[in-house]
Amino acid sequence: MTINPGHSRNPGSDGPGSAELDAALRQFAQRPQILVALDFDGVLAPFVRDPDAAAPMPSSVAAVHRLSRAGVHIAYISGRPLADLRSRAEAPAGAVFVGSHGAEVAMNGDDGADADAVELSTDEADRLAALNSRLASALSRTPNTWLESKPAGVVVHTRGADEDEAARALEQAREAAADFPTVKVTKGHHVLEFALRHSNKGEGLSRVRSSLRPEAVLFAGDDTTDEDAFAILRPEDVGIKVGPGETAARYRVRDPQQVSDVLEQLAELVESRDG
Template identity: 40%
Template sequence: MNEVWRDALREVAASDRLLVALDFDGTLAPLEDEPMDARMLPAARNAVNALLDAPRTVVALVSGRSLRDLRTIGEHRNDSRVLLAGSHGAEFWVPGEGAIVHPDNPADAALRDELRARAEAATQQLEGVWIEPKTFGLGVHTRRATAEAAEDANRIVDAIVQADAPHWRRRTGHNIVEYAFRHEGKDSAVAELRERTGATAVLFAGDDVTDEDALRSLGPHDLGVHVGDKPTAARLSVAGIPALAGLLSLLATERAAVRE
């Protein structure tokens, strides 16, 4: 690890109260053809546990997954110390409080169900395409589809949503396009987590396009980490999940040392 990395880690490690907010898929867990098969790599799990044991340090998972699905793939129990922000920050789970969901209009949920059903019917002939039900919208998964089928699916669902819900937020990710009637993003999720925890500094790590919202929102005393080699707003980039796990483990060690 070079000196630039060490200096950046030492800066956030010295903060009074640190929030470590982490994307899940592609950041702590490898991407899977079957999304619900995703699980943290052991090294990532060990790093998260080390951070949870570090003084005045809070760990949160921030994901586009619904809160229910994030709890499943994160193997998150009711006695967990890890905070969760699901659905890009429209749902939260807080230790001692449980699930917290911001209220929405029943008409939005009805439209969600209608558009999801139409998307499923319109793409059912496209092999490898899966329409994922989401709490506040839907996702079009194309990881197992051919490039042609993926293009057709995205074009079809774009047209459906644009016709009746042009105000919905559209996000792209690794072989997925998501549509949501809620406009929260990972930037607002991190902001709410910062406020809830009283954090004086934030480390956020992610690998996908939707993570860039959070990375761009960080302040001068925060640290953004990108997993992968794509262009990013993050100050640091690491090659993959094992490298991130090593960085987080080092942060836990530094945090324990400076807070003694």
């Protein structure tokens, strides 16, 4: 993966209203068939201590629905399990969902009938149960941390821990998982994920693109796991990094509020094109 340090300026320096991003959005909006793909946490939904309390910003929900009504393809690409992502996204009809970092895909979000569910073999299920037990034991004495079970993995959350607690929890988790060498370990914002299935958001986005065949894609993400999706974007696409950190994305906004501003701006551009 190529990280472009030329686009790792201060957060918000490329935000809504900047000449570069405005020009990119105007050019993107002129294409008849476009796809807007969005991560959930930290992009549509502000971060909260309890992941079960996360909800998308109402202004972003409204803008996404405007884009959908104007004929724009909408996709949600997240590390959250597919069912959880679908239940909280407040998505328009026909949206596509990619959950568990690309391991779960539903090309028709209305009913999920065509969703690719994760089906573990007996051996995988046994290894996942053993890994979960090992991690739970390792973190039992570390306060303000918890485990999240996923269809093919386990996630260690440290958002409520202080810096020392979080570092200790991550070290203990890695040591506990050392006997599971085939498990993929992915570090994100205040999380460490252990997955039996090796998939990523870039693979998920590629699958959506191959199915919908848009002329261009806009993808917005905030986490290190989103870099796999930024890395596969083409010159005609628009990649938007939310928040600080080095990135392969061409543009940057500061926070979910600025994501909402971008979506509203794009909706206006598409509506004016079609009007």
